Amino acid sequence: MQGVKFKERYNKKQVIAGYLMILPALALFAVFFVYCLVQAFHYSLLDWNGVGSSVFVGLSNYRELFTNDVFWLSFGNNWYYALGIIVFGVFPGMLLAYLLSGPSVRGRAIFRSVYFLPRIISAVVYGMVWVWIYDPRRGLLKKIIDLFGGQSIAMLGDIHTAMLGITITGGWTYFGFCMVIFLAAFMGRDQLLQESALIDGATRLQIFWKIDLPQIKPVINMLIIYTIIDSFKVYDLVLVMTGGGPNNATQIMTYYIYLQAFELNRYGYGSAVAIVLGVFMVIFTILYNYLAERED
């Protein structure tokens, strides 16, 4: 009976072809994700240098990381970066999108393409150029400060400003991307609402706050969650600009994992940090998907 039912519901050819076609993807997934994830969790319970024998230490790596200052510093720096990107990337992007969404802006396509450019190039390239810009003796920033007669600053060399410098560069790569997302949202808003508000004598600012902003609020929510996810993946930029220094002032999670495992040969501890990062990211990704689906 079961067999008949199966035959009714499925076409034998389709079942075989279907499984065969997902096989390559499943094989890659099983080897590179499932196996590695299980292994990462396994390592996180060990005291192991990656080469020699290992000792099972239970949850003590996790206990260590939650009491480790540099771990919390990295975690905090990732948050600093995320919030900074919202200030230097998301808000300017929203402003530019708002300006570009006006009815008769000339060169909209050109501005759009230009703003987006930084997003497509490697962090190694823009990271290096921004290091030159920040150079306290020869940099562009110094020249601009000199122009106004201010005091020159060592942006990346000072523990108080190094993270700010990285974040400004991060924002530079990000605002054009946000602009594209916001532009689509602004262009899709209800024009009639705006016009009737104008007739009723509302000012531009009032319209922006009371009419435009609520309409694109779902997009803002999504973009902020996206920004947090993206910010916890940042790696190249910090490596190129400061290498986590000075004195761990710009240490971030991914670079911290790299250092612990590959430089200090602490595979167990590094894996514990990696698992914590993974859990954190999965939570935010689920939140993002939830918001994205509600948006649709």
Place this chain on the structure above:
Amino acid sequence: MHAYRIRKRIGRALLYFVLILAAVYTLVPFATIIVTSLRTQRDVLRGPFYTPREWAVTENYIQAWTIGRFDRYFSNSLIMLLITVAGTLIVCTLASYSFAKFRYPGRNALYYVLLLGMMIPFQTIMLPLYFVLKSFGMLNSVPGIGILGIATGLGFGIMMMRSFFVSLPDTLLEAARLDGCSELKVLTHVVLPNTFPAWSSLTVFTAMGSWNNLLAPMLYIFDEAKYPIPYALYAFRGSHSTDYALLSAAMVISIVPIIIIYLVFQSKFQTNLMAGAIKG
């Protein structure tokens, strides 16, 4: 009425002032490397931000390409990109077509497991990956890292391609089947000719990720001769940190291919990067 018109003019001027200012801000780093790459090395000794006096149009490019060995790094990057892009297109197309159009037990469950998997960031699995790659002989190998790129892009590719195939009407396939086409023929003659728009989106996204990838090559490639461009640039700066002209030429070389792809596929780039958010 006159006052209103003046106010409107000022508003317009202010609008373009902000837009142009933002464009200049965006372009300064690009202009810096382009201009610096065209100056003599002696001229940029004091740094890239002093008024240029001596120009050398091809010198730095030739040096970066030959002495700096960027010819080799460039081809390493290209090989890696071709393997990753071709593999991603094949694997993701097959799997997504199966997920979208065939019916078999466990189909949806498997799809959601794959989606869940792609939420795991690369950084979480990068340590065990080292040993997996080693056991497959993929460590310290350009094609090996290319194949790894297929795996890390799976989730995004399958999600994107599946939503494309779902939008393809079933009646189209049924008609071909009724005409006596085999499943393979339906795929090659009916489905794939319609797939190019989705493929070009996926190609652009995958190509950019591969071309700019620094972390995986840095962890898993050890021979300098096998470095792809971003890692080579990073290593090159280590030994030539004040060689501004040469570094700039190398940087321009490294961004030209991706900028060309960008200009050709612009609209696809811009819409797809958001979807790539969830890629691990």
